[in-house]
Amino acid sequence: MFSGYKNAWSDEQAYTEVYRNSIQNPNEFWQSHARGISWKIEPSIVFDAVTGKWFSGGISNVCYNCVDRHAIATPEKPAIIWYGDEEDERREISCAELLRMVIRIASILKSRGIKKNDVVGIYMPMIPEAVAAMLACARIGAIHLVIFAGFSPEALKYRLTKSNAKVLLTVTSFRRGGKEIELVNRISDAIDIDIINLDSITYPDNINADIEWQNSDDDLFILYTSGSSGNPKGVLHSALPYMLYVAATFKVIFGIKRDDVYFCTSDVGWITGHSYITYAPLFYGLTTVIFSGSPTYPSAERYWQIIENEKVNIFYTAPTAIRSLQMFNKKLVKKHDLSSLRVLGSVGEPINKSAWKWYFETVGNRRCPIMDTWWQTETGGIILAPLRNLEQKPGVAGKPFFGVETEIIDGELVLKGHFPGMCKSIIGAENATQDGIFRTGDGAAYDGADIKISGRMDDVINVSGHRLGTAEFECAISKVAGVREVAVVAVPDELKGQTAFAYIVPNATDIAPEMLVKKVIQSTRTTIGSIAKPDYIAIVPDLPKTRSGKIVRKLLKNIAMGSDALVDISSVANPQIIETIKIITQNSIFVPNMCKL
Numbered sequence: 001m002f003s004g005y006k007n008a009w010s011d012e013q014a015y016t017e018v019y020r021n022s023i024q025n026p027n028e029f030w031q032s033h034a035r036g037i038s039w040k041i042e043p044s045i046v047f048d049a050v051t052g053k054w055f056s057g058g059i060s061n062v063c064y065n066c067v068d069r070h071a072i073a074t075p076e077k078p079a080i081i082w083y084g085d086e087e088d089e090r091r092e093i094s095c096a097e098l099l100r101m102v103i104r105i106a107s108i109l110k111s112r113g114i115k116k117n118d119v120v121g122i123y124m125p126m127i128p129e130a131v132a133a134m135l136a137c138a139r140i141g142a143i144h145l146v147i148f149a150g151f152s153p154e155a156l157k158y159r160l161t162k163s164n165a166k167v168l169l170t171v172t173s174f175r176r177g178g179k180e181i182e183l184v185n186r187i188s189d190a191i192d193i194d195i196i197n198l199d200s201i202t203y204p205d206n207i208n209a210d211i212e213w214q215n216s217d218d219d220l221f222i223l224y225t226s227g228s229s230g231n232p233k234g235v236l237h238s239a240l241p242y243m244l245y246v247a248a249t250f251k252v253i254f255g256i257k258r259d260d261v262y263f264c265t266s267d268v269g270w271i272t273g274h275s276y277i278t279y280a281p282l283f284y285g286l287t288t289v290i291f292s293g294s295p296t297y298p299s300a301e302r303y304w305q306i307i308e309n310e311k312v313n314i315f316y317t318a319p320t321a322i323r324s325l326q327m328f329n330k331k332l333v334k335k336h337d338l339s340s341l342r343v344l345g346s347v348g349e350p351i352n353k354s355a356w357k358w359y360f361e362t363v364g365n366r367r368c369p370i371m372d373t374w375w376q377t378e379t380g381g382i383i384l385a386p387l388r389n390l391e392q393k394p395g396v397a398g399k400p401f402f403g404v405e406t407e408i409i410d411g412e413l414v415l416k417g418h419f420p421g422m423c424k425s426i427i428g429a430e431n432a433t434q435d436g437i438f439r440t441g442d443g444a445a446y447d448g449a450d451i452k453i454s455g456r457m458d459d460v461i462n463v464s465g466h467r468l469g470t471a472e473f474e475c476a477i478s479k480v481a482g483v484r485e486v487a488v489v490a491v492p493d494e495l496k497g498q499t500a501f502a503y504i505v506p507n508a509t510d511i512a513p514e515m516l517v518k519k520v521i522q523s524t525r526t527t528i529g530s531i532a533k534p535d536y537i538a539i540v541p542d543l544p545k546t547r548s549g550k551i552v553r554k555l556l557k558n559i560a561m562g563s564d565a566l567v568d569i570s571s572v573a574n575p576q577i578i579e580t581i582k583i584i585t586q587n588s589i590f591v592p593n594m595c596k597l
């Protein structure tokens, strides 16, 4: 029933038919994809509604599927091509070499006593060893916990401690944008954990890293992401069901071919770097291109050079990167031969019309569909994407993947039922995935038969595609001596999509504003990381509050956006403050980028 639909993600009628079948016969649909997995023991059932588990009885290993079987079949084929900060830094890792790297790292972990289900922290730049470290964990049944190298040691410590991590894999330093960024020295004082520095390690003599054959539903990784509360939450994903979901979505939505070269500009620190840099492309034995530099260093041509050099067929990036490159002369794109490109992808935030148009026309030469993929850390893989043809509507994420039921309830996108990509649990938000109903937190509306996403409805800010909670900013800022109260709201930003606007009430009037701002920036940097800088700060005498003392954030948000939209102020206990805040907002302090990672 599910074979013979080669155009199921490009032709409306074929899509509709396969989608209907997939919802009516989900087990058959997922079973057809599970055949691509090399099982040691085949699963006896597809989805068990009683236990909520996928592919029970099935035994396999994620690393075996993504590395070993390709090292046997196509040992010489490049698995990873890496580009560094300077234009001449390039490494090619064959399938056989990737297996050797994975085995070496796995054997170190074993020699440090790491066993199945132990949590292993990974705090590394975008180098092949970071991908190999994840796969090494998968090989021995350990659970990886990748922490983006741009997060501060304090943010790192929180994640390691909460997840009870046993060791931390890292490297001495790395270069990005022409600057050296320290890693090991930044953390060794702050954190009491067994640190393995992969660039100064002696590998054990007797390499011992046999595959740990896993139950389908065993754990693969934890990844932290932001929610509405002050603390980030740990999202736990399963091994084989997750791998199957990311592989199936990758194949169907991007329409991959066996010899494709694929380049995704994300980082292993985010879910995209897990699902669509590591697991999906390597599952099919494709060549995955990774890049640890900055798109604008030494020139704003880095992506286009890499696409030309490697004859990249599928390119997957974020709207914020597109917007920043769009500002440069078109010639920087046009001087490169990008004719190898077949499909372009976008992820992380809504893509605005002008960025979409530039991507389609200047990068894709009007030949490549733009796959505006909507999904989340929690969903593991892509949920919505437009059909892969040239009749797309800019900014409309599109249609649900097969087997996934969506509904819009009170303006919010909701996922119903079960699909194998969905996380097993969320540490810190325990009820979020119960009852087969998952509220995504994103606003959505129908556009004909398609779904258009408008953005977060909750207290999550999406800064350059990085998901951060306003409450996380507030926790970091309220730690500063001199701050009595703080409220952070999201405001639109032309380049970053959104940015944080902080309203601060100082606890004494004689504090120099510049000093306070400096301390606030320092605190967000050390508590979260330099990606979490509020761009605007207003120092105000008081915040608008209800009679019960709750800050009226919606009002602050409207003021910050300069919007005249009426907010019911009858519940505000101190309305006289509103005019004062409006005036101060107009003269708020803009915090320029002092330190970019």
Ligand code: WT7
Pocket (backbone or CB within 6 Å): 225, 270, 271, 272, 346, 347, 348, 349, 350, 351, 372, 373, 374, 375, 376, 377, 378, 397, 440, 441, 442, 453, 455, 456, 462, 465, 466, 467
């Ligand atoms: C949030 C999830 C998806 C992997 C990277 C981010 C926003 C993501 C889109 C899109 C509009 C998007 C949503 C979502 N988002 N993709 N194509 N159009 N919004 O994963 O860090 O878990 O963030 O990113 O608001 O809820 P994440």
